[in-house]
Amino acid sequence: MRELVVLGTSSNVPTRTRNHNGYLLRWDGAPHGDGILFDPGEGTQRQLTHAGVPATAITRICLTHVHGDHCYGLPGVLSRMVLDGVQRPVELHYPASGEDVVRALVGLATPGLDLRLRPHGGPGEVAAGLEVVALRHRIETYGYRLVEPDGRSLVPERLAAAGITGPDVGRLQREGELRSVRLADVSVPRRGQSVAVVMDTAECAGAEQLSDGVDLLLVESTFGADTAELAETYLHLTAAQAGALAARSGARTTVLTHFSSRYVDVAPLLEQARAAAPGAQITAADDLDRVPLPPRRPHDA
DSSP: OOEEEEEEOBSSSOOSSOOBOEEEEEEOOTTTOEEEEEOOOTTHHHHHHHHTOOGGGOOEEEOSOOOGGGTTTHHHHHHHHHHTTOOSOEEEEEEGGGHHHHHHHHHHSOSOOOEEEEEESSSEEEETTEEEEEOOSSSOOEEEEEEOOOEEEEOHHHHHHHTOOTHHHHHHHHHSEETTEEGGGGEEEEOOOEEEEEOSOOSOHHHHHHHTTOSEEEEEOOBOGGGHHHHHHHTOOBHHHHHHHHHHHTOSEEEEEOBOTTOSOOHHHHHHHHHTSTTOOEEEOOTTOEEEOOOOOOTTO
């Protein structure tokens, strides 16, 4: 199951109902699946418990920038992973200019985790299928885009007709041909899925590049129309700007988050975003929401 587990949705300060940022993307792959943790703010360790997600599910951590509401939960998460006996390497991606902050936070954590620091100082691929693109904020900030390569889906009826069963199915997938049966003969094209994480930023080309055509767009929506001047001052998106980004990108599902604590009710922000993107699938996240990736599109869509 590929899904986004929302651990926190508040910007700057937590509220009675919203924790600081934290987002876990559960993404299959590897022996037991990948779990990519984005921007663990304060309280993320506790939010994982509330969400029923073990710290052992985390295989990679990505920081968009080193403002506290996006990273101060890091020591607790790392310490919990040590306590829970995580043995595999865990990579931590972050902007290179935040090196001192990251090392200070890591230094507070319980030692024993095979944590591999992966700073990036410019756009590009930072891991297989995972790229970063610069955003426009008050400090160096990058959004993340995860893209699965296109592939092929097996058709059971075609496999049966070709007499391919059991271990031979895996062999055919690995080798591409088995006993004159080609993989293309028993499968159909499968479009790879994609996710974009666009956190603290003003409108910019980087946000457009990250979100273009994705299946799931997680995007900040800090301010409403009533405080648009604050968005401009502090380099954040308004709800309407987030909605417009969703519309221009053609994102299949858009999740708004990172709400200012002044908004006890974020329904007006959702309305503003939807008004800017008629017909788009847009939701406003609550803490502990679980958002599945949309079903795969036909390959020629």
